[in-house]
Amino acid sequence: MTASNRPADHTPFADLPAALVEEVLEKTAEVADGLLASFQQVKADRQSLRNQLTNSGLVMGESSLGYPPLPTTCATDGSYAIERLLTTDLAAAAAVAVEGLTPPSEKRHWALPHHKTFVAAEPHLEDTATVLRAVMLGEELRLAANAPHDLVMMDGTLTLPIIYFNQALNTAPDAKQLRCAEEFLGHCSEYLEAYLVLLRSERSDKHYAALPKYSTRREIGRKLGWPPMYDDRGMLTILLDPGELTTPLQLEHPRDSKGDVTWHLNTGRLPVDAKKEATDLSGEIISALEAVCVFYYKPHSWLPALRVEVAGSVASNTQRLATVIQGLKHQTATPSMLEPYPLYLADRTAKALARAFPAFRQVTTQRVSEQYKGDIGEVFFAMHGYRSETGR
Template sequence: MTESAERPFGELPSALVDEMLKRTENLGQKLLYDFEQVRTRRNEWREGLKRAGMLRRDAEVSYVPIPTTCGVDGSYAVERLLTSDLVVAAAVAVEGLTPPSEACHWPEPRHQVWVETEAHEAETSTILRALMIGLELELASRAPHEIVFLDGSLTTPLIYFNQALNKSRDIIHLQTTTYFLERASSMLEAYLTVLSSNRSDRCWLAVPKYTTRREIGRVMGWPDTHDDRGLLSFLLEPGEYTIPSALQQPPEPWHLNTEPLAVFGSRTIADIADQIVSALGEIQVIYYRPYPWLPALRLEMSRAVAQNTARLATVLHGVRYQCGAPAVMEPFPLYLADRMVKHLPKAIPTFRQVTSQHIAETYQGNVDDIFLGLHGYRTESGV
């Protein structure tokens, strides 16, 4: 265990720590009130779900063979150096617990990565984040498994792509921007594949850890202070799931700005964008709590999967099989992928030091210039 983990308040002024501890007592009282409200109204809210016909048990679905699974996650980091930025984005795919009848062929590589040096720009992270999620989608669309788990919501790629495309004209001089725009068509096609899930032997599931959506809460009239996942974690019994519900739509219609991609074939990309927007309107959501030690899992999927009894049975069986370890609070392949990519930002300073040494070996001037120019000040990252 590191010293910082053993002494979490070691670098903080004692007066500040004392005030934080005093305020924590008040926070505890507020949280206690919320827990008490859920406890006292649990039976009432459960009965409401039953009357609305929204509760089901996984034992009621037909038994299917254990499906093959994998999880895909990504990470990015920007190391701010004195003279430039070192940027990296990566996506990894990890196979889940292998069923006894495993037979699929999964060619390597099972990762994608982008590393580059860029001029200082405030919006570098915006482009890099979109590139990261695009790399994830490409990996996910090529995975040969029956169930492919994705970290985050199915709406997140659209948001990230839009932000990057809107900023791309202002930072077109970045090599990362050019690379993203060149690959955007392939990434959007992969996104459409994931959203549609038209293949009967394959489906893609988004499993967001954090969500504020209230598709069920709005229908049931639950307090606005509780999101669906938080509340259903206390309402659902182990083995229960909610019937598919339509994804909560935004106040304004979904939109994807494809204008910056005009030079790469606007008609085809515009058609793909329209199909993506249409597919987002068809996304379905269920909440499933396979075991007592797990919170309710939010599962976002295509209507083609959610409304097909056999495919939904495959989803539930696959999720249950991959969540059998009490120490893991999400499907196992997603947990592994997340653990891997979280180490990327931590590794960036090491890559920088290796680069500095290589340059210093051949640099004709004062090597102090190298170490000064490549000195890292802070790393911005996201997973």
């Protein structure tokens, strides 16, 4: 393999000045020393911190919940990509739902993964990503709400949809030339309704769990007075033994100076035919969000602690909580994945969209070229990609 066609990740320093590389490498030594001291401190304090955790009554064993039948599972994820071309933007979003490992006594619900897609040529506008991301997440929620499985997992926190939806509600009415804005406004009530289904989780045979890989919230740390530098998930990965979980606690929410929750959905600018329903749903969503609970669970020694967010109706019911725990444990049966199996598959599928997007652009360019009557060079100039934006 020559230098010209060698993958970039095999030669990470190829286009960097040697002096810059040397300077950064020198500074990483300082970073490593700081991290080493932090790791050693946590190791030295582990026993005292674990004693504090267990004495607080915040830890329980999975066996105390019982062993309900293994649930069928699936997971959802999504991604979007925008190719900034000379004359237009190519925008695409996809939501996928992937079935997990099937218990021996059950049949598979789906022969293939389920998906929803949106693809459009959009004018150059800075708000495209904001609205497209909301469409992606809305379709992800619809897939989750309609899945026939006992346990449905989502990659991310349960508070993420209200943030993305509110951004799109503020943006889409002023960007009506965007097809993704039309898509979002046309299905907004359906997205909100699916979101409410997940937040309430009212059916006893349906369980929804959100598993964010990263969160700045520190429900356990604040309760026990841990230093701000101690992240809940990182600390509990060290402190929890395999098969242990923390007692579900109410999710932290942003609050104003009076202590009131500040979640908001700006439905006032929606079309008249959708405004009332969306406004009613937004009030129910905010109430349901306040009841969401979080716990950490460490299924096996080779896994980090999982942060799990569930509806209050699940957290307060021992049988339903046990079903979630059994589903998570059954789907984390191999050390080669640091998350439940269906989430791993959904994540890989979603990320593949961004990698495949240049190929989609080339196919589009070819089809335009075949039918264009003028100079074909004009087509290649117009369809030349200058910048790509992706997200999940």
